[in-house]
Amino acid sequence: xxxxxxxxxxxxxxxxxxxPRLLELLGTYQVRATFFFAMDFNPVRGLVRRAASLFALGxxxxxxxxxxxxxxxxxxxxxxxxxxxxxSWRKQAAFADADWTRHQLALGMERFEALTGQVADxxxxxxxxPNAHLFGMEERRNFSFxxxxxxxxxxxPQLHNIVSRCPQIPTTLPTLREMLSQGEVTPANVHEYLYxxxxxxxxHGHVYSASAEEEGLEYLEVMEKLIVMWKGQEGxxxxxxxxxxxxxxxxxxxxxxxxxxxxxxxEHVAAQSLPVEL
Numbered sequence: 213x214x215x216x217x218x219x220x221x222x223x224x225x226x227x228x229x230x231x232p233r234l235l236e237l238l239g240t241y242q243v244r245a246t247f248f249f250a251m252d253f254n255p256v257r258g259l260v261r262r263a264a265s266l267f268a269l270g271x272x273x274x275x276x277x278x279x280x281x282x283x284x285x286x287x288x289x290x291x292x293x294x295x296x297x298x299x300s301w302r303k304q305a306a307f308a309d310a311d312w313t314r315h316q317l318a319l320g321m322e323r324f325e326a327l328t329g330q331v332a333d334x335x336x337x338x339x340x341x342p343n344a345h346l347f348g349m350e351e352r353r354n355f356s357f358x359x360x361x362x363x364x365x366x367x368x369p370q371l372h373n374i375v376s377r378c379p380q381i382p383t384t385l386p387t388l389r390e391m392l393s394q395g396e397v398t399p400a401n402v403h404e405y406l407y408x409x410x411x412x413x414x415x416h417g418h419v420y421s422a423s424a425e426e427e428g429l430e431y432l433e434v435m436e437k438l439i440v441m442w443k444g445q446e447g448x449x450x451x452x453x454x455x456x457x458x459x460x461x462x463x464x465x466x467x468x469x470x471x472x473x474x475x476x477x478x479e480h481v482a483a484q485s486l487p488v489e490l
Contacts (some may be wrong), residue, residue: 213447214417215410216455217245218359218383221424222298222338224253227280230428235287237432241439246452247284247424248294248336248359249277251323278327285328290451292334292359296320301338302479305346306471313345321353334452336360340383340481342469347376357381357456362474363484365415366459367467370488379464381452382484383421385409386474388431393476403437410442416455417448466490 219234221227231247238245284291295301296319304312317335324332335350337360347369350358355378361369363382368375386409391397397405410418420438422428427435442449470485 213410213442213445214450215442215447216381216417216419216450216452217243218336218419218421218452219245219247219424219427220294220298220336220338220421221247221249221280222253222294223250223425226424226428227253227277230424230426231280231284233432234422234424234428234435235283235289237436237439238289239287241436241443241449243439243443243449244289244451245422245449246290246292246334246359247281248292248334249281249324250294250296250298250338251277251320251327252297281328290334290453291328291330292336293320293324293332294336295338296323298338302341305337305341305343306480306482308343308345310345313343314349317346317349317353334358337482339479340483341479342371342482344372344374347371347378347469348374350378351376357452359383359419359421359452361469361482361484362472363467365484366455367465367484369469369484370466371469375466375488375490377461379456379459379461380484381416381419381455384414384418385420386476387421387423388426388434390474390476399431399434402431403434403441406438407441416458417450419452419455 296316321332333356335358342360357379359381361382366379366381369380391402391405466488468485469482471480472483
């Protein structure tokens with residue numbers, strides 16, 4: 213059983229409290245993950261905070277964004293970009309034009325580099341809300357990979373006649389929140405249902421998308437149970453970068469990207485669809 217861990221960090225509380233707790237948990241079990249950080253948390257569109265030191269966060273580890281990202285890197289995890297401001301992206305990205313998408317991507321990349329000293333080379337669309345312009349920009353900016361959609365295995369995406377040669381590594385498993393929306397699933401047994409889902413064999417294993425705001429806080433105990441179960445019986449927990457390293461891009465298929473309804477989620481999400489013959 214091979215499980216890649218993706219952690220989205222979309223809020224100040226996730227940065228200040230969820231990330232430190234997840235880093236401690238993952239360190240205890242010697243597990244690496246891929247963390248995707250949003251760069252701005254102000255709900256007012258267009259207002260970008262220029263200095264990470266302005267984030268004075270209370271509770272938990274109390275980390276600001278820069279310190280949180282640096283500690284994540286120092287702990288041996290991968291760090292990528294979760295858009296600029298996640299909630300605005302969630303509401304607008306799917307229908308946005310090229311100018312909006314380019315601007316949001318540039319803002320996020322500029323701040324990412326200022327905080328880490330590294331150029332962002334991996335991207336995840338917040339809440340699985342990409343658009344065709346984003347796919348093209350991910351290729352032109354030479355991203356190593358992106359994780360913008362839901363699906364079954366890595367592929368090159370096609371949407372609105374745009375084919376991107378930036379590989380998509382999709383989320384394959386339902387999220388904890390989605391599972392909890394099902395009547396028979398409770399916080400006490402949700403780990404068992406998620407583990408059962410992960411036993412289905414896929415060519416490159418599974419990708420589980422956690423959030424610093426949920427698995428890092430209220431459901432940290434659930435996350436620990438999942439880690440223990442996934443590591444048992446010679447299981448492997450790894451990063452999305454580990455999946456990218458094993459891909460043969462010459463043989464990677466092209467698939468359409470469509471929009472799917474997922475139980476427990478209001479908005480449609482981008483999903484891997486039919487294969488394309490080029």
